[in-house]
Amino acid sequence: MTPSLKVTVSGYKMYTAGSIIASYKMSLSVAGVRLKLRPYAKAKKWNKCFCIGSHKTGTTTMNALMNLLGYDCAPELEMAMSTSEQLQHGLYQELFEKIRQYDFFQDSPFSDGLTWVALDSAFPGSKFIYTYRDPESWFESLVRFQAKNIGKAVGEVSPKDIADFSFLRSGFLKTKTEYFWLARVDDRLQRVVHDWSLLYDKKHYIHLYIERRDQILKYFQRREQDLLVIDLTKEDSVKPIADFLELPCFVNFSIPAFNATDEADNNYCVNVLDSRLAEILLGK
Template sequence: MDLNQFRKISVPLCTASKSFNKVFGIGANKTGTTSLQAIFNILGLNVAPQQEGELHGVQAMKGNLRPLVDYVSKYDAFQDIPFSIKSTYAQLDALFPGSKFVLTYRNADAWFNSLHQFHRKIFGVPDEREIRREDYRSLNYLYPGYVDHMMDLNWTLEVYEEVSLKRNYELFYNPDHYKSIYRERNAEIVRHFSERPSDLLVIDLTQEKDTSRIVKFLGLPDDLITNIPHLNET
């Protein structure tokens, strides 16, 4: 049965059983976020278009949350940027009470290697050298400068002793630096939900045979349990 056929069954089942507000996939990119998006679709949820969320996420990071709030209000399920970075999850937790959050994760070494190889591929960088800033500065994804801005935002910013913010481009693809950010964010998420553990599911999709844990977490019928789709693997 293909997805469209299955959704003829899953959408009414999901709609009749859904008791949560929204569900956000908040795991870092390259932890199975594309597979999670597919799972949300299979379950019959109204999944938000990714690029629209990325654009509104830029405004949210600059202090204007209204476009992101309006976007989230229209759909059931979300993943990837801006939900996969920084503390966006905490803002949305306050703005959309009664929501559920799924933290996808994998071993930090495997995560970094996957991210590194994926970026090499999309930036067209040969194996014999490291990724350089000029490899992606001119990329025109969403709009000129978007990729450069997001790389800076996530990986180069440091707060120095004099409480000043600087960009350190020597940090690009430093394994210890990337893995430290990855581990710290995961720990912060778990800490944030420590008083409400039923609102957070921490899951390694590479270790799951089917969607039963996600279905149970969302309070949906067992009829919606399927095999785990594994997509966009690197």
């Protein structure tokens, strides 16, 4: 379960003449901030917004930001459990039906393979956010995260551990790992085989990670207004995201950090960075 954000507004109380009488620092509830920002979110001119970055690139943080901004965010685990394996068989109907209920989507199946192509066709006029991270850092984070969830040390996770891991349901991680990370074409057999010797092969994983990035950038090369590429580790505020979503110019606050493998790297504090936004949130 994602911990709660702490939203803070700082500023100064003033006399009407303009002289400062006291500084203040107030904490606001996420529900309260969301309520104030929701009218701007629901006035959107685009269709849906899909975060298509890989796991461990800030996708959970993106979900928290979009929720705070007032958008309706799809339940991640429900979407993954009910639709991910269907897509591996070319079945998209249930996914499309669920998408119609929400504004924003992230993680599986949206972070997987070429799913974005089908989404772009089925939901024209949508926005796509590709969360990116340095490949080396991404790989190390992915390996640590999966090892931690499985309960093994890094370097000790075996194919059997993957097969036996029952997150969401039995076999879910195994099926996904085979399909997206271990599948290769056997030239002699002319068919796909699942090569478990590639499990956590750093060069192989990073090659696939970069290859998918390049596919996304090439696909949207003539539609840059529909794609935002962002490295959340290098951003101080939500401004690039708010501008991409065509929100008012005063929507600006700091970016938190969620779901880091090491708890010490998480930051659940959000500071409002625009005085006009502070006035709106405080009801002035």
